[in-house]
Amino acid sequence: MKFNPERLSIRDQRMKPFIDPDEIWGIINRTKPDETRVRDVIAKSLDKNRLTLEETAVLINADDPDLIEEIKAGARALKEKVYGNRIVLFAPLYIGNYCSNNCKYCGFRSSNKEAIRRTLSDEEIIKEVSALEDNGQKRLILVYGEHPRYSAEYIAHTVKLVYGIKKGRGEIRRVNINAAPFDIKGFRTVGDAGIGTYQVFQETYHPEAYKWYHLQGKKSDYDWRLTSLDRAQEAGVDDVGIGALFGLYDWRFEVLGLVRHTNHLEACYNVGPHTISFPRLKDASTINMNKDYEVKDDEFKRLVAILRLAVPYTGMILTARESHDVRREVIKFGVSQIDGGTKIELGSYSDIKNEEQNLNREQFMINDARSLAEVIDELLDDDFMPSFCTACYRLGRTGEHFMEFSVPGFIKRYCSPNAVLTLAEYLVDYADGQLAEKGWEAIEKGLLRLDDDVAAKTKARIERIRQGERDLYF
Numbered sequence: 001m002k003f004n005p006e007r008l009s010i011r012d013q014r015m016k017p018f019i020d021p022d023e024i025w026g027i028i029n030r031t032k033p034d035e036t037r038v039r040d041v042i043a044k045s046l047d048k049n050r051l052t053l054e055e056t057a058v059l060i061n062a063d064d065p066d067l068i069e070e071i072k073a074g075a076r077a078l079k080e081k082v083y084g085n086r087i088v089l090f091a092p093l094y095i096g097n098y099c100s101n102n103c104k105y106c107g108f109r110s111s112n113k114e115a116i117r118r119t120l121s122d123e124e125i126i127k128e129v130s131a132l133e134d135n136g137q138k139r140l141i142l143v144y145g146e147h148p149r150y151s152a153e154y155i156a157h158t159v160k161l162v163y164g165i166k167k168g169r170g171e172i173r174r175v176n177i178n179a180a181p182f183d184i185k186g187f188r189t190v191g192d193a194g195i196g197t198y199q200v201f202q203e204t205y206h207p208e209a210y211k212w213y214h215l216q217g218k219k220s221d222y223d224w225r226l227t228s229l230d231r232a233q234e235a236g237v238d239d240v241g242i243g244a245l246f247g248l249y250d251w252r253f254e255v256l257g258l259v260r261h262t263n264h265l266e267a268c269y270n271v272g273p274h275t276i277s278f279p280r281l282k283d284a285s286t287i288n289m290n291k292d293y294e295v296k297d298d299e300f301k302r303l304v305a306i307l308r309l310a311v312p313y314t315g316m317i318l319t320a321r322e323s324h325d326v327r328r329e330v331i332k333f334g335v336s337q338i339d340g341g342t343k344i345e346l347g348s349y350s351d352i353k354n355e356e357q358n359l360n361r362e363q364f365m366i367n368d369a370r371s372l373a374e375v376i377d378e379l380l381d382d383d384f385m386p387s388f389c390t391a392c393y394r395l396g397r398t399g400e401h402f403m404e405f406s407v408p409g410f411i412k413r414y415c416s417p418n419a420v421l422t423l424a425e426y427l428v429d430y431a432d433g434q435l436a437e438k439g440w441e442a443i444e445k446g447l448l449r450l451d452d453d454v455a456a457k458t459k460a461r462i463e464r465i466r467q468g469e470r471d472l473y474f
């Protein structure tokens with residue numbers, strides 16, 4: 001059924017489209033970035049305030065190289081000041097690539113006849129998840145094409161299946177999903193299955209551009225997608241992630257679109273998005289994208305820093321679509337989650353053999369194919385603390401990013417010791433040699449940063465982990 005706002009009850013009237021492209025362009029065009037203003041805006045963000053659309057536009061319009069450096073330095077300072085050095089790790093797991101949409105940029109689009117379509121069977125999901133657990137993963141995001149096969153019930157089934165798979169000491173403690181929008185009932189169904197974050201990207205917030213990229217299929221309905229997180233909230237799924245696919249339209253517009261979306265969720269539901277993603281368009285099978293809106297590396301770095309400052313309380317996700325070098329630099333501008341050991345070809349974690357092997361089963365090309373261990377190794381070199389923490393979600397502490405941000409001492413009491421404990425588990429179960437040595441050194445350093453009583457409790461729990469206990473958290 002096509003989304004029709006008129007049919008909604010009075011209570012649901014807030015589920016109306018809330019993006020006005022003329023308003024956004026008006027703000028971009030009339031905002032002038034003088035030096036003082038840029039500095040004031042950065043200072044406001046460092047004071048832990050979300051920026052308005054106008055203030056974000058001030059940063060967007062700051063083209064002077066020195067000011068751009070100040071914006072990046074501001075983002076780095078905000079990250080250090082508020083979040084410390086933790087980076088949460090996860091992996092994507094592609095469940096199926098059937099798709100009835102025809103998004104021009106995606107390798108799974110229906111007109112791509114070269115794509116080999118498949119959906120992992122339950123046995124294959126078990127194999128894949130077991131392989132991921134063998135690598136030490138604890139947090140997954142399941143990804144699906146949009147197709148009648150992938151109903152809310154089916155997705156709920158796969159989520160529950162994944163939670164139940166335990167290999168050795170491995171288990172998946174948080175299952176997020178990236179799937180096409182549901183109706184309210186569908187959101188209830190996936191919510192009841194215990195999903196962590198429901199993530200959906202608007203791709204482009206510009207309605208005309210959106211139309212051009214999504215000519216056919218359910219996804220051609222811009223409003224249905226834009227209001228999907230309102231339906232999620234209505235269904236009690238309040239842990240949501242937003243994103244834009246950078247490269248489809250002007251990056252400045254998309255940044256303001258993301259901020260507008262954030263304001264909308266805050267205003268209507270009193271809770272902003274848990275995470276913001278900023279995937280950048282990558283080559284995909286048989287696509288030939290026009291490069292009009294290509295986002296260059298330096299623009300990408302800028303926009304990540306601006307988003308960090310614009311919405312200081314939200315988690316920011318940087319994926320392996322980006323190269324190792326870009327990731328290593330951009331991570332400093334306030335990223336809180338990255339994927340590691342990523343493979344997006346269906347069935348590739350466990351090397352499921354079949355006649356279609358090595359054929360076209362990828363949605364796009366990834367650019368950072370390092371193993372989880374290699375990613376962790378570099379994080380440790382760069383003085384980050386890798387974390388697999390899932391404590392807030394397990395304890396029903398929702399809005400964790402907001403709490404990290406707004407509750408004094410929250411990070412020191414919960415996030416930092418939990419990062420240490422989950423890293424300790426990883427080291428005992430999956431690391432040896434040099435990596436283990438480096439990891440234990442980082443843990444020693446991490447303990448020194450904690451208050452004495454928390455450090456003592458954390459040490460005691462590390463001992464219990466060495467003795468074989470698992471899943472200890474604050």
Ligand code: SAM
Nearest residue numbers: 105106144145146178180201245281282284364
């Ligand atoms: N099918 C669902 C949907 O479209 O929302 C969810 C899965 S889709 C596979 C996940 C995301 O991948 C899309 O929302 C899009 O932003 C991103 N994506 C698609 N094609 C891409 C490309 N060529 N480069 C980078 N990201 C891409």
Ligand code: SF4
Nearest residue numbers: 099101103106109145
């Ligand atoms: Fe299908 Fe999603 Fe790819 Fe569009 S982006 S073709 S909906 S898998």
